[in-house]
Amino acid sequence: MSQTPPSSNDSAAADGAVQATPAFSPLYQQIKVLILQSLQDGEWKPGEAIPSEIELAARFRVSQGTVRKAIDELAAENLLVRRQGKGTFVATHAEQHVRYRFLRLIPDSGDVDTEGPAQREVLECKRARASADIARTLGLRTGDPVVQVRRILSFGGVPTILEDLWLPGNAFKGLNAGQMAGYHGPTYAMFEVEFGVRMVRAEERIRAVAADAQQAMLLKVEQHTPLLSVERVAYTYNDVPMELRRGLYVTETHHYRNELS
Template structure:
């Protein structure tokens, strides 16, 4: 006869209690940074507008001014806000002179991008389409979801230099037209901010050397044996939400691709 009480269970048969999981910890300034990011994402402060002072934010979040300052320091280092001496801190915008070329990596052999001036844009098409599997995967959509496909040529000093395709989530960019893209005088990312409330804050790129097909060569005015730089960029808005897949072919006979590594 077993000596165990009727309600007892042999030790080998007992299910071990799950190990306690320690809660994830993040420094207080990182938590404040996250709260400021949420306000940016929700549009409480628009691109180009000032955000509350460090003192006001410290009172709002009930933390020290030094904690807020450290959070804003990180946001400034990530080009999400811009400090202006004696004026305050402002939401960064691609319309801002010092940051509007931050995503432009193709620079002229002579002079710099500001001296060369903005590219002349020829929009070949801008239409609604269905996302292919690879486009949907990149933009965190489902295959077949509506996207906006735009194709255009960028020229410098009248020379076609970049041929690119832009894939954008259809819901976020509903109503975008070829006329709108062609007529806007500032940077395209500034237009995305102003017209659609979408700010690109960072991007990942893949680069390789390729040869163009016949149609691509004709668009850029080169031969099919001319090596081009293929650049695939995935741009994100706040909280790492992908909002643009851009595929471009770059001529590098009068320009070079520049990237500063920190």
């Protein structure tokens, strides 16, 4: 891939500053942008090792310390993972610690591993046209193709989550119900493997609602049962929205957990 490296002089005024960032940005931030661009372009896949700090320093013609600072920030943002004695790797949702960043509904016992993965029942997986609000959220035009999925997630045979997902149709061309139901790992890991789309962060809105008749039937609860409504927009690199997910959670035996820092 073609990249314009900063000059060997580690200063913000160096010639050849990355066009994607202001000229006055610190040099390590410019290197961070270049590394992020390589991640976005798929030069290094999720789970793969990236070149060493020495190799990257030579590639970008900067000091190793500048590269290390850029990688430190990317690791803090959970985009890269450092492994002692092995190197630095592209984070993947197949790894447990990354997976649990996006898993918020926890059994009251607190033991996620004992509960095991959710059983997935895909009720619908179809191509559709984006409505105005879906298009706006996903950065599309009204009428653009989307993949629409409805599924129920159960734990121990008990329906617990009713989810509706909307995904950009061009990025997820060919996605079908069999893939959604049959993949044994996290859904976001399947998106990485099958479609090269990595979700790196998400924003959520939460409110309490009462189950309507259809929702109650699907979740096997009484109508008007209190549910937790969670709307999530998940983003890939450079804050490109790639998923709108609206979930209804039964919280009789589970709770929603968030960690603030």
